[in-house]
Amino acid sequence: MAMKYTRGELARRTGLHSETLRYYEQLGLIPAPARSESGYRIYGEETEIRLGFIRDAKAHGFSLKEIAKALSLSGGSLTLEDFEALIARKKERLDRQIDALRAEHDRLSALCLADSRSGAGHRRDGTARRTVAGQGAVLTSACRADIAG
Known part of the structure; x- marks a missing residue:
């Protein structure tokens, strides 16, 4: 069974601020999450992996624009x-x-x-x-x- 996370849980797991996740979503770096019945955003493991890539790429000096381009290659599967x-x-x-x-x-x-x-x-x-x-x-x-x- 695939893991599912709220924004806060995903932020803690990735070491990113929850508003950073929201910003990345607005930029299209991560896909819009599904919503639970109660309206909470629910992110999957693939988003956690993607955020790990973004975090590592930024640490190596890549801009968000370069990261977006990398993620857009091959339909998002780099x-x-x-x-x-x-x-x-x-x-x-x-x-x-x-x-x-x-x-x-x-x-x-x-x-x-x-x-x-x-x-x-x-x-x-x-x-x-x-x-x-x-x-x-x-x-x-x-x-x-x-x-x-």
């Missing part, structure tokens, strides 16, 4: 191939973000290096301080920490 493709796309986006962050880090490191070379024996107002008007002391401190560390 295949391993579908999920692997979703993960590959997410990983490609993260790789692009990492590349952009590394490039920004390199630009800031070059700015710090230029500032440290112009420092004590030369000018008091290093390159970084002139480049970032009003933020020089903060940037110079950050550069010193970056160069030292």
Whole structure:
């Protein structure tokens, strides 16, 4: 016999707030539950499994929009191939973000290096301080920490 849960019971079992379940239902991430004779929402085991997937996917950085897309594939029964493709796309986006962050880090490191070379024996107002008007002391401190560390 399949297990049936009220919203409160399902919330406790999944570690989610009952209003989160309602929100996911509104978004179509979980199906509208059946109602008991007394009007209580009754959720099945399949919804508990689905909520586990949603919770885990969110923990791995997937947005609700991405999760909805994953759940809509193959009529809601996500295949391993579908999920692997979703993960590959997410990983490609993260790789692009990492590349952009590394490039920004390199630009800031070059700015710090230029500032440290112009420092004590030369000018008091290093390159970084002139480049970032009003933020020089903060940037110079950050550069010193970056160069030292």
